[in-house]
Amino acid sequence: MRGASSAPTGRIPVALALPAAAGLTFLVLPLVGLLTRTPWSDLPARLAAPGVLDALRLSLGTATAATVVSVILGVPLAWLLARSSFPGRRVVRALVTLPLVLPPVVGGVALLLVFGRRGLLGGWLENAFGVTVPFSTTAVVLAEAFVAMPFLVISVEGALRAADARYEEAAATLGATPWTAFRRITLPLVLPGLAAGTVLCWARALGEFGATITFAGNFPGRTQTMPLAVYLALESDPAAAIVLSLLLLVVSVAILAGLRERWMSVP
Amino acid sequence: MTLLDAHLVASLGAFRLDVALTADAGEVVALLGPNGAGKTTALRVLAGLHPIAGGHIRLGGTPIEGAPPHARRIGVVFQDYLLFPHLTALDNVAFGPRCQGIRRAEARRRAGDWLARMGLADSARAKPRQLSGGQAQRVALARALAPQPTLLLLDEPLAALDARTRLDTRAHLRRHLAGHPGVTILVTHDPVDAMILADRIVIVEQGRVVQTGDAATVTRQPRTDYVARLVGLNLYRGHGAGHAVALTGGLTLTTADVVDGQAFVAFPPSAVALHPHAPTGSPRNTWPATVDGVERHGDHIRVHLTGPVETAADITPAAAADLDLALGRQLWAAVKAAETRAYPASG
Amino acid sequence: MRRLTALVALAILTVAGCGGRASDTPTGTVTVLAAASLTESFTQIGKDFEKANPGVRVRFSFGGSSTLAQQITSGAPADVFAAASPATMKQVTEAGLAAGPADTFARNQLVIAVPKGNPKRIVGLADLTRPGTKVALCAATVPCGATAATALGAAGVTVTPVTLERDVRAALAKVRLGEVDAALVYRTDARAAAAQVDGVEFPESTKAVNDYPIVALRTGPNPAGAKLFVAYAKSEAAAAVLTHDGFQRP
Numbered sequence: 001m002r003g004a005s006s007a008p009t010g011r012i013p014v015a016l017a018l019p020a021a022a023g024l025t026f027l028v029l030p031l032v033g034l035l036t037r038t039p040w041s042d043l044p045a046r047l048a049a050p051g052v053l054d055a056l057r058l059s060l061g062t063a064t065a066a067t068v069v070s071v072i073l074g075v076p077l078a079w080l081l082a083r084s085s086f087p088g089r090r091v092v093r094a095l096v097t098l099p100l101v102l103p104p105v106v107g108g109v110a111l112l113l114v115f116g117r118r119g120l121l122g123g124w125l126e127n128a129f130g131v132t133v134p135f136s137t138t139a140v141v142l143a144e145a146f147v148a149m150p151f152l153v154i155s156v157e158g159a160l161r162a163a164d165a166r167y168e169e170a171a172a173t174l175g176a177t178p179w180t181a182f183r184r185i186t187l188p189l190v191l192p193g194l195a196a197g198t199v200l201c202w203a204r205a206l207g208e209f210g211a212t213i214t215f216a217g218n219f220p221g222r223t224q225t226m227p228l229a230v231y232l233a234l235e236s237d238p239a240a241a242i243v244l245s246l247l248l249l250v251v252s253v254a255i256l257a258g259l260r261e262r263w264m265s266v267p
Numbered sequence: 268m269t270l271l272d273a274h275l276v277a278s279l280g281a282f283r284l285d286v287a288l289t290a291d292a293g294e295v296v297a298l299l300g301p302n303g304a305g306k307t308t309a310l311r312v313l314a315g316l317h318p319i320a321g322g323h324i325r326l327g328g329t330p331i332e333g334a335p336p337h338a339r340r341i342g343v344v345f346q347d348y349l350l351f352p353h354l355t356a357l358d359n360v361a362f363g364p365r366c367q368g369i370r371r372a373e374a375r376r377r378a379g380d381w382l383a384r385m386g387l388a389d390s391a392r393a394k395p396r397q398l399s400g401g402q403a404q405r406v407a408l409a410r411a412l413a414p415q416p417t418l419l420l421l422d423e424p425l426a427a428l429d430a431r432t433r434l435d436t437r438a439h440l441r442r443h444l445a446g447h448p449g450v451t452i453l454v455t456h457d458p459v460d461a462m463i464l465a466d467r468i469v470i471v472e473q474g475r476v477v478q479t480g481d482a483a484t485v486t487r488q489p490r491t492d493y494v495a496r497l498v499g500l501n502l503y504r505g506h507g508a509g510h511a512v513a514l515t516g517g518l519t520l521t522t523a524d525v526v527d528g529q530a531f532v533a534f535p536p537s538a539v540a541l542h543p544h545a546p547t548g549s550p551r552n553t554w555p556a557t558v559d560g561v562e563r564h565g566d567h568i569r570v571h572l573t574g575p576v577e578t579a580a581d582i583t584p585a586a587a588a589d590l591d592l593a594l595g596r597q598l599w600a601a602v603k604a605a606e607t608r609a610y611p612a613s614g
Numbered sequence: 615m616r617r618l619t620a621l622v623a624l625a626i627l628t629v630a631g632c633g634g635r636a637s638d639t640p641t642g643t644v645t646v647l648a649a650a651s652l653t654e655s656f657t658q659i660g661k662d663f664e665k666a667n668p669g670v671r672v673r674f675s676f677g678g679s680s681t682l683a684q685q686i687t688s689g690a691p692a693d694v695f696a697a698a699s700p701a702t703m704k705q706v707t708e709a710g711l712a713a714g715p716a717d718t719f720a721r722n723q724l725v726i727a728v729p730k731g732n733p734k735r736i737v738g739l740a741d742l743t744r745p746g747t748k749v750a751l752c753a754a755t756v757p758c759g760a761t762a763a764t765a766l767g768a769a770g771v772t773v774t775p776v777t778l779e780r781d782v783r784a785a786l787a788k789v790r791l792g793e794v795d796a797a798l799v800y801r802t803d804a805r806a807a808a809a810q811v812d813g814v815e816f817p818e819s820t821k822a823v824n825d826y827p828i829v830a831l832r833t834g835p836n837p838a839g840a841k842l843f844v845a846y847a848k849s850e851a852a853a854a855v856l857t858h859d860g861f862q863r864p
Contacts, residue, residue: 109791118792134793135748135776169316170349172336175366175414181337184362188353213784217777218753224778231780235680236755 031249038246039239046243051220051229056247059226060255062137063205066144067152070201073145074152075194079182081153082160083168093157100150107146108214115142115215139216140223144205152201159193160186199256206252268292271418271450274322275312284308284474285322290450290467297453297465301493305474306454307346310420313452314343326417326450337366339418342411346423348403350395356382356406357391363414381409385439401432408443417449424453425460437463458497462486470494488610489533500533501578504612512609518575520602521551522609529612536569538606539580541590542599552607556600561592568592572600641669644839645691647682648674649698649757649826650783651722654806655859656696659852663843666851670839678781679703679757686711686831693834694843696826698722699757703827713837716827719848720861722800723823724758724765725813727789734795738816739769742796750788750797753778757824758785762798764822786811800824802860813860825864 039046046052080086081093099107115133116122125131133139167189171181187194209227216223218232226248233241271290278284284305290296298306311317313324315336324332331339342363350359360378365371382391385405395403404424411419424440425433441464444451455461461468462482470478470485470493478490489495495502505514507526513519520532540546546553556572563569568587572578578600582590590598648656653676660672675682675692679702686692687709695712696719697703703716728736734747742749751773752759759778766773776794779785785797790810804813828847830840846852853863 109787112791112793116791116793164349166345166349167351169314169336170343170345170351171362171366172316173314173339173341173343173420174363174410175337175340176362177337177366180366185351189351191353213780214787217750217788218779219775219777228780232753232755232778234684235678235753235780238684 034242034245034249037239038242043243046240047247049240051224052244052247054221055224055226055229055244056251058137058140058221058224059206059248060251062140062144062225063202063208065141066148066205066208067198067202069141069145070149070152070205071194071198074149074197074201075156075187078153078156078160079186082157083165096153097150099147104147104208104210104212105214108143108211108216111139111143111146111211111215115139134215135217135219135223137216137222140212140225143211143215144208147208147211148201148204151204152197155193155197155200156190159190159197162193163189199259203252203256206248270294270327271452272323272325273313275309275319275324276321277308277312277317278320279305279308279317282308282474284312286469286471286474286476287322288452288469288476290452292450293448294467295444295447295451295453295465297455297461297468298471299455299458299461299468299497300471302456304471306456306471307422308474309471310343310422310452310454313418314341314420315339340414340416341418341420342414342416344404344407344411344419344421344424346426348395348407348427350398350403350406350410352395354394355391356387356393356395356398356402359395359406360410360413363410367414378409378413381413382406385409385443399432400428401436404428404436405439408440412443412447419444419447419449419451421451421453423455425455425457440464487533487608488531490531490612495533500535501539501576503532503576505530505532507609507611510604514576516575518554520607521604522607523605524607524609526609526611530609531612532607532609534602534607536579536581537567538602539578540601541570541580541582541586542601543590545599546601551604553599553601556598558592558594558596558598560594561587572598574600640667640836640838640842642836642839643671643673644693644836644843645673645675645834646694646696646843647686647690647692648676648694648696649679649682650676650781651698651800651802652676652696652826655720655802655856655861658855659847662851662855663846666846667842670842672843680705680755689833691833691835692831693836693840694828694830694847696828696847698824698826699760700825700827701760702757703829706831707829711831711833713830713832713840716829717844717848718825718864719828719852720826720856721823721864722802722826722861723819724761724798725801725804725815725819727786727797727799727804727807727811728795728814729789729792730810730812732812732814736796736814738814739766739771739773739818742773743771747796748794749773749775750777750779750785750794751775752782752785752798753780756781758782758798758800761822761824765798765816765818768821769816769818800860805860823862826861 077096081089112119112134114120117126122133125133167185168181171185207227209231212225213228218224218228226244230241230244233244268291269289270292273288275284275286282305286309298309300306308317312319315334319332323330357375357378360381361374364374364377379391382388387402387405390398390402398406425437428436437460444464453464467481468485469476472491472493478485478494485494486498489498489500489502492502503514505512507528507530509525510521511519512522512526512530512532522532554575556574556578558570559573560571561568564581567581567583570580570582570592572580580600656674660674663672664670679697679699682695683702683705686695686706695706706712707716726736751762754760754763782799782803786799786803786807788794789797790807801813804811828844830844834840857863
């Protein structure tokens with residue numbers, strides 16, 4: 001019987017423990033650096049400064065919207081990559097991961113070249129619907145989704161590959177259409193992978209900077225997310241930047257920890 | 268009335284399947300064959316899970332070879348059951364009815380009935396990993412039957428079970444298959460499963476049907492070495508003329524049956540007597556043989572022999588002790604004509 | 615080309631002038647951290663400088679002035695710092711990292727950058743308030759944003775930009791891509807992008823002139839080279855390049 005066994009008792013091998021400890025230190029130490037330089041005395045005043053809450057609210061809202069967009073578009077895409085075979089699938093997979101290697105600033109320029117006034121779609125959008133995308137909150141969501149969606153697609157595709165496709169066959173023999181099989185069988189089976197991908201995607205969207213500032217610009221309350229606020233504060237007031245970073249960090253960790261409690265505890 | 272009329276042509280890599288299959292309503296047909304014979308592929312083609320390359324599948328007169336699996340009115344019990352791990356036993360069984368548009372409460376009620384019929388009412392709330400092998404098999408059967416399929420397909424339904432559970436589950440399965448009004452196609456490599464569960468056996472080897480018949484015919488008159496081995500018979504091919512059949516190895520056997528032309532001769536290992544010297548007297552079929560292998564087989568000893576023909580002989584341990592069965596020992600084999608069965612190779 | 619020859623000649627004269635004290639002839643590499651708006655000018659000046667001082671190489675790192683200032687105060691191994699504003703320079707000098715007082719070697723003032731041909735017919739700051747006109751400004755925290763605020767204040771004009779960009783190049787990029795109708799940028803930046811952008815001069819720009827200070831750093835690995843480069847940046851030869859690129863003399 002295969003069971004959920006706890007880690008075998010005994011010592012952790014030194015060959016693993018040492019690099020693991022070093023890795024953890026490497027990741028945590030910069031945070032310690034932030035904490036040591038935090039101006040604790042005037043923290044409340046700085047948090048109450050105008051624009052801070054606006055930026056936080058905007059960041060949380062756009063990151064969540066970008067994640068929703070990514071799930072709606074990314075899960076079917078992951079399914080296509082994992083389950084179907086069509087000519088050029090390797091190329092498509094490479095294209096999906098492109099935003100991962102593309103410097104986000106370049107991604108922002110690329111988005112401008114599509115949705116901008118002189119872009120491939122932007123001109124048509126403006127003429128036909130009177131919609132201009134750049135410099136709007138929508139643009140922030142698009143920029144974040146562009147950069148973050150690959151994380152979701154890759155996680156979900158991995159989960160789909162790991163899940164036994166024969167469950168879908170079993171569902172089909174029971175009269176389930178492919179859509180029903182996907183909804184009622186495949187999706188629940190890959191739920192842990194989907195949850196992990198969603199969290200990664202949300203976190204990446206929350207920290208997005210380059211594509212956002214390039215494509216959506218920077219305007220308080222409309223397109224100035226926390227990372228942009230941090231960057232610009234850094235230009236003039238590093239202490240303010242540290243406070244903003246810390247706030248972003250605490251809020252995101254709190255949300256992720258809360259979600260993990262609620263959903264990611266796989267029975 | 269013929270409910271299933273299928274001619275399945277498919278390929279899987281270099282392997283080619285070409286199998287014709289018909290079955291009446293209520294009939295249980297076993298596809299029996301060695302591993303790699305194409306039985307499972309045939310099943311998957313019937314289910315629509317493997318593309319059909321030629322031929323046809325008619326179910327109740329309607330061609331379904333072009334239909335997707337979910338539109339075929341089939342039920343499949345997979346070899347490892349494939350119970351949905353995130354659903355309870357009840358919801359696994361209710362899945363089919365739900366897909367037919369039946370409301371959740373009603374689908375669950377029906378699923379509960381099926382589980383009760385399988386003796387699993389207490390396990391309705393259990394997740395598949397909490398079920399024993401035998402329970403999982405029954406849930407899988409209930410799930411396949413719940414949508415009331417016209418064609419029920421079972422792929423090695425007992426292979427995943429240990430010997431003891433197998434016995435119980437086989438009897439249970441037999442009862443439910445007998446009650447299924449549609450056609451049941453059962454794939455197995457175990458002749459016991461085939462003989463107990465099926466009304467008719469179709470032997471498949473290398474993608475072809477080599478023999479069809481009820482259990483009695485197949486066991487008594489095997490047509491391939493594979494079947495002969497399965498049913499424990501010595502089988503030879505030769506040319507018959509009256510009571511004599513000339514075997515391809517050069518030996519001629521005298522048989523009780525009269526047969527002319529291409530023919531099979533079969534006799535059980537227990538009919539073979541072994542002698543240290545050429546016997547004299549009543550048995551007319553004798554030939555020199557060399558001991559090639561000896562193994563214990565239940566309460567007797569099975570001796571594999573080479574010579575003009577390869578033969579298996581079953582003798583008592585006492586007889587074995589007298590014969591001094593060293594490998595390479597020269598003996599004489601003898602079979603009474605009355606213990607042989609001869610039948611035409613064609614048809 | 616003619617300009618280059620003249621510059622080289624000037625450069626040789628300059629170096630000859632201070633090359634008399636032979637004892638510590640500078641060699642090696644001089645690392646210069648310079649404001650992004652100096653990219654084109656300093657690249658040219660660096661080439662001229664290397665020609666004039668065989669054996670000395672210049673390595674530039676261009677970036678936002680405040681970013682560079684932070685790098686220096688965090689211990690970046692640099693010999694020279696050239697900033698786009700006295701405020702950012704102050705971060706370095708007040709940290710006691712400068713070898714001497716900073717000198718202004720160039721000035722820059724704002725123009726309205728518009729797409730080539732000026733399709734919206736923008737002639738002054740007041741035109742930026744017209745409805746439907748999309749304007750990009752620098753964020754107030756970066757030098758070009760502070761300068762723009764001063765100029766707009768002087769003109770008594772209130773502009774609602776669609777974006778507050780992180781630096782002048784980003785603001786200019788929005789004009790070059792056609793995403794905004796106008797941006798307040800330095801004249802030098804508009805000139806560097808002359809192929810796609812026209813610079814519209816406006817009178818209030820004289821009220822908001824940006825000084826570019828330069829200083830040799832105390833902590834750099836090549837103090838002699840640093841001194842030499844700072845002197846060269848303040849020379850006539852360098853001034854000619856800077857003026858050509860749109861800077862003004864101090």
